[in-house]
Amino acid sequence: MSIQTPTELLDGTVLAILEKQDLYGYALTKEVKQHVTVSESTMYPVLRRLERCAELTTYSEPFEGRMRKYYQLTQEGREHLIRIKTDWKNFATGINEILGEE
Template sequence: MAISITTELLDGCVLALLTHEDYYGYALTQQVQEFTPVSESTMYPVLRRLKKENWVITYDQPFQGRNRRYYQITATGRQRLQEIQLDWQNYQSTINRILGGTDDGK
């Protein structure tokens, strides 16, 4: 059973992957799909939103007679990722307590 992922978490996944290297859209989609089910039709609006928020920038590289658009995380994107990571840690801790996890040792 797959649990749906929120917009904020999907943004965080994309930004986290981009901290390791720049990706073009299809390759980035493939990377995200290794962790959670997401379609290309979902990913491209995410990428446009991240660019609009200045969390990523784009550049084109020629490949086999065509251009590939690569995405690169910005300093603002790195700050946003830290916020998402903190939100996730707080959320995860709360859910672990509710579900009987061992987050707080009880």
């Protein structure tokens, strides 16, 4: 797909996935890649930014002798996700009307 995913939609994708379950970075990246074209080098700055903005928190769990860093949605992240979903519905409706989609 040649359309670049805007930051706000990438944030929404990450937040929506983490709304369902906590995931470690690699698993989250794989899940996002199933839906949008994104590189690992793009994902980790997104995660760090969302963590800095208090929309995600992290915790570590042992796995095969090392620690995995899991990402978890915060209340601020849930509220941001609601705003993104509302904005997306309005945007998608307008674009679909222009492009003739139902």
